Amino acid sequence: MQEGSLEAPTRHPIAWQDEDFYDEEKLDAELRRVFDICHGCRRCFNLCDSFPRLFDLIDESETEMVEDLASEEFAPVIEACTLCDMCFMVKCPYVPPHEFDLDFPHLMLRARAIDHKKGNTGLADKQLAKTDRNGKLGTMMSEVVNWATKEGNGITRPLMEKVGGIDRKAFLPEYEETPLVNKAGAAIPAPNREAPNFGRKAAIYATCYGNFNDQTPGEAALKVLAHNGVSCRIEHPHCCGMPLLENGDLEGVAKSAEKVAEEFGELIDRGYDIVALTPSCALMLKFEWPLILPDNPAVQRLAEHSYDLSQYVVMLAKDKGLAPVPEMASKVGIHFACHSRAQNIGPQAMEMLKHIPGAEPSIVERCSGHGGKWGIMKDNFDIAVKMARPVIRNLKKADPDYIVTECPLAGPHLKQVMEMADGDAAPDRVGHPIEILAKAYGF
Ligand code: SF4
Ligand code: SF4
Known part of the structure; x- marks a missing residue:
């Protein structure tokens, strides 16, 4: 309650x-x-x-x-x-x-x-907050970076723990070879002219994680939205600044907000809705930026035109209806991530998956313990694992075929904690709920 x-x-x-x-x-x-x-x-x-x-x-x-x-x-x-x-x-x-x-x-x-x-932000916190720079370097040198950051690397991970305070056991996100925005031309399907929502336009805010680290949700979103008639483009003007917010660097966040609001402003003028792939970033666009720059009209306007991904699909369904979804009998355990809840829009992932005939979504509302970069630090990792356990216990009660979360950091964290307990019986992936809808559509 x-x-x-x-x-x-x-x-x-x-x-x-x-x-x-x-x-x-x-x-x-x-x-x-x-x-x-x-x-x-x-x-x-x-x-x-x-x-x-x-x-x-x-x-x-x-x-x-x-x-x-x-x-x-x-x-x-x-x-x-x-x-x-x-x-x-x-x-x-x-x-x-x-x-x-x-x-x-x-x-x-x-x-x-x-x-x-006062200058007290630590070196690791400062470096980890440079997500755009890290993403560009990480994708350019993905093979080496992914090798270096892999858990179990006995050379690099103890060093990262000693110098940067990053727990050697914590999963760190891998980098894709090419940012999603650079693949956009090839990745964006043409909108389905038969779908009820044909004519709508969405600029998908790739967000750092969706752009550089895990492109599965972005690719699934592009397919689902195009199939539903939405003309999509994918954009990543800049990081939303959430990692800077965690560091208390409000000036840095304001600069990100000004830049992104200006670029998206031009697309809003051309009739685009702005759809963020990651709930934390949607929260920044919709709620935190307007409080940080209350007198900036571009920031205020962006907030009014921004959607969380699941919220956007539910809105399409309510507006003109979704393209028919084939039956897919499966139980889906949804972890309701904190920054999805904090948007005060209700459990939109649950609403979205209810549109799949035969699907039985259930939801668990509890923090996964990851909390941005908090959960990977040596002082916090064991607490983050402890916090994930009751979430997993509750998710498993419904005996789900799939476990999903809208938070791209909570997903791998929950998967890692399940692997610690269940080994090979843990799921291969804890992805975004949009991936389940894409699967039902047969993508
Ligand atoms: S923030 Fe403090 S006062 Fe408010 S509900 Fe929590 S414990 Fe109570
Ligand atoms: S619930 Fe805890 S971690 Fe979340 S905002 Fe409140 S004090 Fe911070």
Whole structure:
């Protein structure tokens, strides 16, 4: 059951351009105010590692009072927040417009932004956030990079662990040989003129992961949308900046937003809908960017024209109907990823797969534990594995033929944790739900 506020949560613009935002005394006072409310509430005890760290910190202190804690003790709580937004979106009754005005994730973001401004972002965090640069290099030298980053590589992975803090056991995404946007001409099928939605136009935002690391969802999306009459193009103007957001680099995120909004603005003028392949990136376009640049009309306009992939297919189905989907009797376990939930659009993957006659989709709403780059770090990987286990347990209850998730990081993470437990019996792939629809269509 969904908890949270009785009214729809609203969010304030992020005041990252105000001096006050970086005032450490004011941050400290706000952390104490919010932590004290959370201490009395505790609804979020099992959402992530941030809240258990906070509650243990208070419970194990001498007076069990937030006001008596030292400010330095807050660091592990802030570090453990992956900015998944779950506490804000689905649990907290005190979010605005409530008078307590509590936005836990954006408070953690503010603390990170101050830390970033002080020059405290680590080398590995900075390098991992350069996803476009990494993607270009990774695809250019995919053979060598994929060899070097493979788990079990006894030469490179211990070194990466020592220098960059990346756990040697963690799966790291492989790189494709050619970015998806460079293959676009060959990869985009012509729109089906017989389909009810013929005439619609979609610019698919490839996103870093969909462009450089795993092109299966993008290729499936192109086929499904074209079969449904949508004229597609695939674009990747720039990273959405989510990894920079995790680092608290709000200026960097704003630059990404300005660039992408300008390029997509021209396509919106020409009648294109913007469809993001990755939920985290859709969340940035739709919600975070407008709060970071509230006075930028191009950013606001992009938000109004942006869709999550599953949401877009469901919208096509509601609008004029989908091209007939052949029967495919199969049970599909859907992991409802945090950034899909945080878009506040309901379980769109579930809705999408209900259009397959004979399919039995079921859903599990719980964090996979990966949390952007958080789950690959040495300090966090074992916790990320622990967090994935109940998700898998619940997914398996329905005895699914396929397990899917809209999050491209949660997918390989869940697969890795299943491999740890089940070896060869683990599924070959935990991909995007659009791949199941593409399969039903016979692609
Ligand atoms: S945003 Fe997510 S990770 Fe951060 S505190 Fe809330 S639930 Fe935990
Ligand atoms: S974020 Fe809200 S719901 Fe969660 S523990 Fe704090 S006060 Fe309670």
